[in-house]
Amino acid sequence: MNVVIMGGGRVGLNLSFFLVSDGHDITLIESSEEKCQEIAPELDATVICGSGTDINILEECNIEDADVFVAATGHDEPNLLACILAKEFNVPKIISRVSDPNHKEAFCNVGINTVINPELTAASYVERLIIKPKIADLAVLGKGDAELLDFTLEKGEFVGKKIGDISPTDDYIIVAMYSNGDIIIPTPDMILNKGVKISVLIKTKFIKNVLKRFTKDLNVPETSTYYSIFSDNKYLNKS
Numbered sequence: 001m002n003v004v005i006m007g008g009g010r011v012g013l014n015l016s017f018f019l020v021s022d023g024h025d026i027t028l029i030e031s032s033e034e035k036c037q038e039i040a041p042e043l044d045a046t047v048i049c050g051s052g053t054d055i056n057i058l059e060e061c062n063i064e065d066a067d068v069f070v071a072a073t074g075h076d077e078p079n080l081l082a083c084i085l086a087k088e089f090n091v092p093k094i095i096s097r098v099s100d101p102n103h104k105e106a107f108c109n110v111g112i113n114t115v116i117n118p119e120l121t122a123a124s125y126v127e128r129l130i131i132k133p134k135i136a137d138l139a140v141l142g143k144g145d146a147e148l149l150d151f152t153l154e155k156g157e158f159v160g161k162k163i164g165d166i167s168p169t170d171d172y173i174i175v176a177m178y179s180n181g182d183i184i185i186p187t188p189d190m191i192l193n194k195g196v197k198i199s200v201l202i203k204t205k206f207i208k209n210v211l212k213r214f215t216k217d218l219n220v221p222e223t224s225t226y227y228s229i230f231s232d233n234k235y236l237n238k239s
Helices: 010-021 033-039 055-060 076-088 101-109 118-131 204-214
Strands: 002-006 025-030 046-049 068-071 093-097 114-116 135-141 146-152 172-179 182-184 197-203 229-231
Touching (some): 002 076, 010 025, 025 033, 033 046, 076 093, 146 204
Parallel strands (some): 002 025, 002 068, 093 114
Antiparallel strands (some): 135 146, 172 182
């Protein structure tokens, strides 16, 4: 995949390293010449010094061949302008970082519906670790309407039940079990014994009720915290 990233700061640079390690072709645009000189020897990607709001720079990046454009600077105004220009080049997928959530509507109004705030992502993740202390891991999937939770089954009405008797439902599905570090794809006749670690995919709006059934002692208070991903002109993280 061909990805053009504007901004060689913490977010843009880390994203570049991740994508390069996954085998993608990356072009990184950075306005600071000094930073470009630091990045170029370390990153196995094309590094172009300039502004992503400059059409000539975008053409130098072969933006017309890009599969994805990411505006990752910490400044909303140039991010917005760069995304608008990327749309003019018909880039199939455009993603932007937004520092001020109040600016989200401006991005949506010009058709940029994938808008991410890394700071709110981190804050939301930490907050959920606090209110769900027995959950070992958490991932937000899709457009924020589902979460994959890993936890150890200790108490609850499902201990001793066959997986086929309780999963799948319209609200959740047990997608994996773990034994001695190995992942096991569950079958209907498997028993959920106390102490087993499982992964459950749950629709976000049903998380509180579902977790209470799996772990009766798990305290999951009502929350209404913004995630960092916005789409279709609505915040996606209300639970």
